[in-house]
Amino acid sequence: MIGKIWLSSPHMSDEGYEMEYIKEAFDTNWVAPLGANVTGFEKELAAKVNIKAAAALTTGTAAIHLALKSVGVGSGDVVFCQSLTFSATANPIIYQNAVPVFIDSNLETWNMDPNALEEAFIKYPNVKAVIVVHLYGLSADMDQIMEICNRYNVPVIEDAAESLGTYYKGTHTGTFGEYGIFSFNGNKIITTSGGGMLVSNNEEQIAKTRFWATQARDQARHYQHSELGFNYRMSNVVAGIGRGQLRVLDQRVVKKKYIFNFYQKELGGLEGVSFMPINEWNEPNCWLSCITLSGAVRPFDIMIDLEQNNIESRPIWKPMHLQPFFAEYDYVGGTVSEQLFENGVCLPSDTKMTDEDLERVCTLIKRMWK
Template sequence: MPSIYLSPPDISARDHASVDAVLTSNWVAPVGPALDAFEAAVATRAQRKYAVALNSGTAALHLALQILGINSGDAVVCPTLTFAASANPICYLGAEPIFIDSERRTWNMDPELLEEALKTHDNIKAVIVVHLYGQCAEMDHILELCARYEVPVIEDAAEALGASYRGRPAGSMGTFSFFSFNGNKIITTSGGGMLLANERDQIERARYLATQAREPVAHYEHKAIGYNYRMSNLLAGLGNSQLTDLDRRITTRKAHFDAYQRALGNIPGIDFMPIAETNAANYWLTCLTVDPVISGSSRDSILAALAQADIEARPLWKPLHLQPIFQNAKCFGGALATQLFDRGLCLPSGSNMSDDQRQLVIDTIRYEWL
């Protein structure tokens, strides 16, 4: 059996045809009709008015922070249990990241600790909320707090396209939101991202900055520092096709989660990531924790057994307050995120993984207890 990967691209004949159509049109330059269509389709899915497609989710966050006026001397709040790209753009602008621990119900940002940070730091100018592993954070509480302190919210929905929170799509709730279409995400454009908002002038400013801040004149005129951040029309052709398959992918990934939970959930010491709303997550990755005292095994021994079977699995995100580059950053709490990292792993969850492949993953893990 070939290698089983964590979350590989799921490419169909329809995807090939969509990209082929763009190639046939010869419209492979940075902008074009496929790009316009992709922006409109994602905005509709996220119930947003405006969107601009970019070359990464990191670029989207960088632009959002810049448009909000973040600069040196400011602080920006971010969860500690996330990928470094959720915090790096804060540093691009010379601002200070402040990290917040997880809460147990969703593993996302703890609103109680967020309130503590907002109370004690008067230089917080934005809050980045990450919807971790395809499940939304406790947005009602977080949005209420940020409104009270007059701090804008940026939704890092990089992992959460197709998820929802109490009937509202992931990416519909902050001042800004963004998605990632990296190769391991639930849909992919190879590399790419998208920034969304409900204010036209904010997205037009992002579009301007993302195209080298070129002025609308015949020659090349620049009145601001810009970036080469736009997605290409060719990659958008892949995105348009992938997006039409999003609901099937969510259904398939949920089936993986359910099968893993049925097969492994009765093993003492194994606990799956809690899902607050069963039909609201997009189940991007199936995540679990292993208590070494109760189970008699460990996260690392399971990872080693899977690797021996040529199965890719990963630890949960290493908390940012434990990363060497952020060792001097302020963190509110941190114990839960640290425990989740020490015990947690992500299992293969791709929408093109077969039932036989999934069973091999299950059998390999269960063998640890035979």
């Protein structure tokens, strides 16, 4: 049987960097949470994206949760959130008993539409925070978004779960807002099997989030807790995987871009096929290569055909305002996010794919136009 082609699966380094750090953790018996790998991973990732401080956590979702808590989001507060995203972006708003208001995307970036954001501020002037997403490694238009949010004096949280290694005008995504978050889930550009990172230039507040993430245990001989805490700290073994993976991040970005360019060359001439937007100010990591369709061939046709040939693909994220759980919450904008969901396909973008794998995918897709 022909081997499975995955959408985006874990890819450990050929050099075995991860095992060096894991072995150190085992040799020193620091396999429990905290230890040299956790501290090292925080410092190394902060240096990689050129930001002052980072906190290694169990998930990117936990990072968003603590970011919302850090900016003071509480019961009844309104939080603007990009609608076209995965539910992990929006769920922490509910954890804080706050109220999400979902914002449409634009076709230029596939991310938060600054015009819709401006409209939302007029409707909800007392908003507490804004969560913007860098979808599929494509940067949002951060100049416009930051200008609007700064004008209203509202903090920005960047969900950069999919965009580690992406630059906006020469600066890493995840470093523009008050907080940025990264994810190291198994399908991300680098992985720790599961994990996340909260980053900020506010070193004092990052220290506070580490305290919350370690069950908010006060400095006392006995177990004393003056605040609500969470069990959110990354383990020393998991952080060791992350340190090894971080050393090959640049290689992974190069391969992701190669995959995108391969698809663009092979499929770009098909009638009705458009690729996710690459702007001159955006240097994406191309985490997933995504297309939209406007002709007779539909996303479902491609996904089913690839599936029958042992190839994994996915639809574009279903917007949050269309999700049953979030149906009661307000939405500001037009139909762009809905159109992208209805017409989009995420093509297999696994960094272990060979040229033969890519040709196999393209051949299957192109035959649908014959």
